[in-house]
Amino acid sequence: MSARDVAATVLDPELPVLTIADLGILRDVHEDGRRVTVDITPTYSGCPAMAAIRADITARRHDAGFSDVNVRTVLHPPWTTDWITADGRRRLEEHGIAPPGPVRAVPVTLGRRSPVPCPRCGSSDTLKVSRFGPTPCTALYKCTDCAEPFEHVKAF
Amino acid sequence: MTAYDAIVELNDHTHWAFGTGFDDPLAGIDTSVPPGTDTAEQCLALGDDALIMSHRLAEWCTNAPELEDEVALANLALDLLGQARLLLSRAAQARGNGETEDTLAYLRAEHEFHNVRLAELPRGDFAHEIARLLVFSTWRLAVLERLVDAPDPVLAAIAAKGVKELTYHREYAAGWTVRLGDGTDFSHGRMAAALEAVWPYVDELFDSREARDEFDAAIRQVLEEATLAVPDVSSAARVAGKAGRDGVHTEAMGYLLAEMQSVARAHPGATW
Numbered sequence: 001m002s003a004r005d006v007a008a009t010v011l012d013p014e015l016p017v018l019t020i021a022d023l024g025i026l027r028d029v030h031e032d033g034r035r036v037t038v039d040i041t042p043t044y045s046g047c048p049a050m051a052a053i054r055a056d057i058t059a060r061r062h063d064a065g066f067s068d069v070n071v072r073t074v075l076h077p078p079w080t081t082d083w084i085t086a087d088g089r090r091r092l093e094e095h096g097i098a099p100p101g102p103v104r105a106v107p108v109t110l111g112r113r114s115p116v117p118c119p120r121c122g123s124s125d126t127l128k129v130s131r132f133g134p135t136p137c138t139a140l141y142k143c144t145d146c147a148e149p150f151e152h153v154k155a156f
Numbered sequence: 157m158t159a160y161d162a163i164v165e166l167n168d169h170t171h172w173a174f175g176t177g178f179d180d181p182l183a184g185i186d187t188s189v190p191p192g193t194d195t196a197e198q199c200l201a202l203g204d205d206a207l208i209m210s211h212r213l214a215e216w217c218t219n220a221p222e223l224e225d226e227v228a229l230a231n232l233a234l235d236l237l238g239q240a241r242l243l244l245s246r247a248a249q250a251r252g253n254g255e256t257e258d259t260l261a262y263l264r265a266e267h268e269f270h271n272v273r274l275a276e277l278p279r280g281d282f283a284h285e286i287a288r289l290l291v292f293s294t295w296r297l298a299v300l301e302r303l304v305d306a307p308d309p310v311l312a313a314i315a316a317k318g319v320k321e322l323t324y325h326r327e328y329a330a331g332w333t334v335r336l337g338d339g340t341d342f343s344h345g346r347m348a349a350a351l352e353a354v355w356p357y358v359d360e361l362f363d364s365r366e367a368r369d370e371f372d373a374a375i376r377q378v379l380e381e382a383t384l385a386v387p388d389v390s391s392a393a394r395v396a397g398k399a400g401r402d403g404v405h406t407e408a409m410g411y412l413l414a415e416m417q418s419v420a421r422a423h424p425g426a427t428w
Contacts, residue, residue: 039184042238042317044234044235044238044321045235045238045239045241045242045314045317045318045321046234046235046236046237046238046239046241047238048234050181054183070184071183071184072183072184072185073181073182073183073184073185074185075185075242075310075313075314075316075317076309076312076313076316077316078313078316078317078320079317080320129224130223130224130227130228131224131228131328132224132227132228132231136231136234136235140224154324156320156324
């Protein structure tokens with residue numbers, strides 16, 4: 001396996017249905033003999049998963065025989081949910097998590113945003129239960145048609 | 157073998173992100189600072205604002221009116237703590253005298269902190285926190301928007317990331333301001349009183365007319381929807397013309413630092 005393939009299989013610790021490549025936080029992998037440099041970018045500034053992801057990348061590379069692994073943080077351009085791949089969006093939906101819509105620059109919206117369709121029945125008659133779910137990047141919703149509670153990855 | 161051993165055996169301690177000391181938030185980033193910029197001062201001031209505000213928001217854990225809002229406030233605190241770590245790490249690099257984000261956060265004295273006084277005000281009721289958050293996030297958003305093309309590329313990148321987070325914080329605060337202001341007579345009164353309590357600390361936030369105009373326009377829009385008026389109160393007194401940015405703080409700051417720094421000071425150099 002190439003160094004990129006190894007790095008691309010690392011799973012996001014909070015949304016383990018997505019790899020860091022699906023999530024769009026794996027920016028670049030340079031391979032120079034046995035020496036590998038991996039560039040990743042944080043989702044949120046305070047994302048506690050970054051240290052775990054960094055440790056995971058290093059561990060996987062070591063297991064794959066790359067002994068000299070350097071994981072660098074890249075801050076620019078900032079990550080947005082638009083970096084989540086089509087594959088990643090499909091996988092989120094399959095696992096009952098409503099994927100984010102496109103990111104739009106908004107003035108003060110006062111909470112009026114487009115509806116989030118239910119990943120189970122497709123109804124757009126859904127209610128936001130909480131702006132934050134188990135992680136900062138998700139919100140909790142409930143479908144008023146099929147009663148399914150679900151998570152939604154916020155457009156950010 | 158215990159369950160803990162079984163897990164850690166997998167790939168040694170690397171499995172535990174927080175069992176091995178915190179990671180450098182700027183790991184691998186070019187540490188050079190463009191000459192002739194005031195990156196150190198800017199990063200320190202903005203980092204202190206984020207750190208102290210994050211501490212106050214975290215105090216809502218187990219104190220918020222509803223679980224959902226407790227989670228929300230803790231998450232906003234986490235965003236700001238993340239910004240504080242990046243900014244204080246950058247300030248430490250720019251100062252270049254061996255400091256780290258930790259020594260800056262845990263080992264400075266009150267007069268060495270440059271956060272605005274708004275951030276350190278003691279926790280009041282929920283309306284008070286919402287009023288403070290509305291003012292803080294609207295102001296900080298206007299400030300960071302003006303830093304996305306700062307000469308220091310690291311500060312510029314931190315600002316660009318922060319803009320997205322603060323937009324969300326402002327939305328949360330604006331939503332509650334409208335709900336409380338345009339709610340019952342009782343909630344309207346509490347929200348109006350909260351705005352009056354934080355408003356004296358607004359003037360010292362601004363050193364740019366442009367940012368102030370943007371702030372005023374956004375606040376006006378929210379308060380109009382919330383059927384509230386912009387408070388007509390005088391600014392909080394300064395001490396010999398000095399306030400938070402100059403290291404002159406309110407009485408609350410010493411108590412806050414005593415709590416925030418006590419463990420680090422009692423166990424110098426400890427990792428956990």
